[in-house]
Amino acid sequence: MKASNKTSTTFLISRIDAIGDVVLTLPLAGWLKQHVPGARVLFLGRTYTKPVVACCRHVDAFLNWDEMQLLSQPEKIKLLKDQQVDSIIHVFPNKQIALLARQAGIKQRIGTRNRWFHLFTVNTLVALSRRHSPYHESQLNFALLQPLGLERIPALAEVITYLDFSVVPPLPEKWQAYLQTDKPQIILHPKSKGSAREWGLTHFGELARQLHAQGWQVLISGSKPEQELLQEWLRENQAYITDFTGKLNLTEFISLIKVCTGLVGASTGPLHLAASLGVPALGLYPPIKPMHPGRWAPLGPHADYLVMPKNCEDCRKVPGSCICIQQITVAQVLAKINKWPSSELISD
Structure with missing residues (x-):
């Protein structure tokens, strides 16, 4: 050039x-x-x-x-x-x-x-x-x-x-206290404020349970309005998760992402933030143009995504819903996570 x-x-x-x-x-x-x-x-x-x-x-x-x-x-x-x-x-x-x-x-x-x-x-x-x-x-x-x-x-x-997200403040001590130093942390961001098709709370709940059983500390993130939407789900899964929904401002959330092992979510701001911060980021996408990863995949050295290999035109007609993204299995997501650089820290 x-x-x-x-x-x-x-x-x-x-x-x-x-x-x-x-x-x-x-x-x-x-x-x-x-x-x-x-x-x-x-x-x-x-x-x-x-x-x-x-x-x-x-x-x-x-x-x-x-x-x-x-x-x-x-x-x-x-x-x-x-x-x-x-x-x-x-x-x-x-x-x-x-x-x-x-x-x-x-x-x-x-x-x-x-x-x-x-x-x-x-x-x-x-x-x-x-x-x-x-x-x-x-x-x-x-x-x-x-x-x-x-x-x-x-x-x-x-x-x-050309990405350089290196100016990240340290995570405040009050939030560091929530982290279990003997475990790797993973952030699950289940909601999208309606900006993306979602994998579903049932899938995220099962993923949280299996990750917890493997030795991860599972952190749940979301905005204050999303916290209110997730209240029942958070109660149902409280044994497997650490709830950060509605607690952090954006600067603190960025700092939290930076110290964690990785993040899983839909095509949302948190996913793109994690990828740009150099943190393993796994996006779950519908095969609908232009929402598909060909247009909106996360960018970063450890960014990845899952999408069903099909054309999801039928789901385009149903706002907010996508059967195809929900066909991504928990096993597929776990297989991706287990290839992350810090996954070897998990005890057998």
Whole structure:
């Protein structure tokens, strides 16, 4: 790849959606740092994704879109001008942000051709259609770097090299006290806030019981609303699990993931976080396009997934349900887990 010939060095990556989407966007920051000498990389995101971006060594500063929306339009424009942004990359198209970038006089404004408002707010258009593309989500993001010198979409193995989630704070002692030091810890994240097809609580309960019997400490994670949904299931399985649902903020949860042996979950933010942190991460996916792992597989040196080898078009018609993902067996999941680097720590 050729480095960009631009003299400008300050880039703003704009992605104001969910955690998993942000994780799969952050390799762009690594590419910019490696291929554009002296690059300064800013990230525009939402409040709840700030702890995720803070883990990435390649991002120099975070701009909080939620806080910016409280400002007047002249104040927003001044804020962007003060950052001396030379190039904005609209990874997640947003009309208000696109207009703001133009009004702030950002010299290069990169966005896709298939958003009508980009026709009058963006001056560097990229042909990109996500819906029917064979590429992974992270690779699709890289298409937006073509105006900056990217000559080809990198393979997933190369994308992983641009990840660097090394800025992780230590887990607070109050949460360390919950961990059994004589056992490896595994996190099970059974819910998805409706963003993904789920394996089911019956499967996760059986997996927890078998992992506990093998010598694992099984940690259950989830948000505060998910804790309320899981109350009965948590009571039924309390002998086999350590309940972390609704207890940790996102920074603490990231720190917990980092000290654990691995994580199992659906295609959600926690799965992508674990993979990017270099922790073994096993995703359970439906064979439905574009939800399948070809588009949303976790990225990391120890990331893996399970999906049934079939085309699940019938399940597409039933929102929130997928018979095919539930055909993944507990034995299949255990077989994957038992190949993890730290599985040898388990006593027979």
